[in-house]
């Protein structure tokens with residue numbers, strides 16, 4: 001595992017001067033990925049917060065070859081880049097190995113870009129796909145996605161007298177991609193940089209399509225103070241809402257087991273998007289969320305054997 | 306990348322200077338300022354790996370050398386995550 005000292009050598013691949021909100025986890029995720037990948041990297045990024053904040057014309061925070069692509073096309077555009085790269089390599093026109101990495105939000109991954117991602121994984125392109133998952137369509141003002149957790153308030157699942165926030169549980173992307181037979185799929189968190197950077201390394205060293213879904217807390221949409229980003233991330237793992245695990249050629253492995261029982265309520269309480277749940281009429285939803293988390297955790301443990 | 310008119314846009318609106326967002330200083334967004342105490346710092350670099358704004362300066366030897374206020378937006382993550390309380394936040398006065 002590389003040390004933080006080694007990772008700091010690649011600090012300038014994504015520069016300051018981008019316009020993400022103060023305390024946004026998105027740039028933390030991108031920086032952690034590039035710190036491992038290094039300068040021989042080509043990135044695609046679909047429309048969404050990270051694209052909007054990092055490439056406001058004529059500025060770019062990317063210090064590597066980078067292509068901004070339409071909302072639904074992070075994976076399909078990079079498929080084309082990969083196909084071209086393989087041809088150029090065969091003809092001896094590119095030197096050395098390049099990492100190809102697609103970045104996209106959860107809207108761009110779980111929803112609108114899903115068929116593009118599914119197709120790219122099925123075709124077997126050799127790249128890493130990183131979903132920085134802030135659990136809603138943040139760039140257009142916090143709309144629900146299929147990654148938004150049950151109970152969360154968004155502008156299209158507004159908590160009020162009609163509904164108490166989002167009614168459905170979130171989709172499990174890692175399971176869906178694992179079912180495609182991808183050689184490596186993992187779930188990660190920026191607060192555990194050692195686990196995440198190891199996963200990025202492993203994914204880049206794996207031939208074929210690899211996918212990492214990393215939770216990226218958003219102070220604006222999740223409604224918590226900007227200095228709590230890492231703490232909110234950490235607690236998502238401790239309460240088992242967001243287990244750290246990987247699936248390598250169909251084999252499941254749990255990467256971290258929380259030491260003590262943390263009720264999911266503690267994680268919910270940190271975030272304003274769940275504030276409406278802490279009322280007598282909505283308390284039962286917290287119980288249902290806990291049951292959902294427990295169910296998924298048990299099923300994951302079974303798969304990890 | 307100074308452009309005087311749209312006619313100078315490169316084809317595909319390519320940005321020809323990688324990393325030129327550096328020219329755009331976001332430090333003036335800040336309402337709180339991080340203060341670093343080098344005496345307390347153990348150079349673990351947690352503040353570096355968790356900083357969203359490339360504002361933690363690290364030298365060749367892997368030592369933290371200070372905070373780049375040109376970009377720091379004052380989120381306070383570094384102060385929150387420092388295991389030695391070597392960073393604290395103060396209200397920004399301008």
Ligand SMILES: Cc1ncc(C[n+]2csc(CCOP(=O)(O)OP(=O)(O)O)c2C)c(N)n1
Pocket residue numbers: 047048049050070071072104105106107108109134136137138139140145
């Ligand atoms: C086809 C299409 N539909 C809608 C939009 C408008 N739009 C731009 S960004 C965005 C949300 C992106 O959400 P997500 O992928 O979750 O990334 P985030 O902004 O949350 O980081 C939407 C709906 C678009 N650009 N293209």
Ligand code: SF4
Pocket residue numbers: 019020021022023024025026049050053134138139217218219220221
């Ligand atoms: S809205 Fe959220 S995801 Fe988007 S830049 Fe702001 S903090 Fe980051």
Ligand code: SF4
Pocket residue numbers: 341345346347348349350351352353369386387388389390391392
């Ligand atoms: S987190 Fe604290 S102790 Fe560690 S390098 Fe930063 S200032 Fe120093």
